[in-house]
Amino acid sequence: MSSAARTPLPGLTVVHVPVSDPRVTPLLRELGHEYSTRYGSDARTELARYPDEEFTAPHGGVLLLLLLGGEPVAGGAFRRYDAKTAELKRIWTHSAHRRRGLARRVVAELEHEAGTRGYRRIYLTTGPRQPEALGLYLATGYTPLFAPQAAPEAGPLPFEKHLTPAPRTGKATDL
Template identity: 75%
Template sequence: MTSAPELAIAQVTVADPRVQPLLRELGDEYSRRYGKDAHAELARYPDEEFTAPYGGVLLLLLERGEAVAGGAFRRYDATTAELKRIWTHSAHRRRGLARRVVAELEREASARGHRRIYLTTGPRQPEARGLYLATGYTPLFDTAADPETIGPLPFEKHLPVVTHQGKAASL
């Protein structure tokens, strides 16, 4: 029995060539789901917003260096990070990679002093909605309403305060 390849986490800039295939596939999928070219939307934020001190891009890499999943966050306000571009390559889905990306982004955001995560996902992305609900995010919308009538679906999650010993402290 062969085991799954080990995954390594790399912090990179948006300009890193390993990011481009994920963003290209993400833009193509959004374009199909929403019926308009989504590539411009993906380029809406300057790359600097996804680098220190504002945020960071994280990729999960297979041992051979191929990017299989990734995501980013940017500074939303003084205490809040906004998750963006959570993505798993279509050939690597249903393996828990998006959960791992979200957990790593939360860990890094917390380490950089953020106490809250905010994000939105589109109404035609039920997989993303399910991911955020399953990973402890609070919906900031009526979950019983038709998502198409809401538009972008906002979520938030409060992060635990981490002590110097690396343990979560209660407020």
């Protein structure tokens, strides 16, 4: 592992932005390229599968970006899956900034935000050609809803995690 891969990035901030924010473009562009490389050209349709509104309040979704010096280096989103469940989508780390714990940070931030919105369970899927994602979700406490030892060739591969209820703040939650 190179020293750059082990070096944490200083000055990270978490920013909540709408999908229409221009800083989201690199995330979607790189995800589209990654999906196409691993699964073929039809895989880009996954990014267009859900309307942008599903990733904004009150529909239960917020897009998060971790920014370094104003540039996006990692991000993700969640959407309402059902009344008690948020679904994580579009988890991404810029290819030049991987292996620094940024994806773990994104997942933790998304879980926290979903919990503050009243969700008690997180659901997500990944594909069989994304071993980094499989490792991330297993390492961050997600339970596979498939037999991991079977190493399925077809996806999606579902995971879940139950959240600890957030302390009550007295605010109404609009899900």
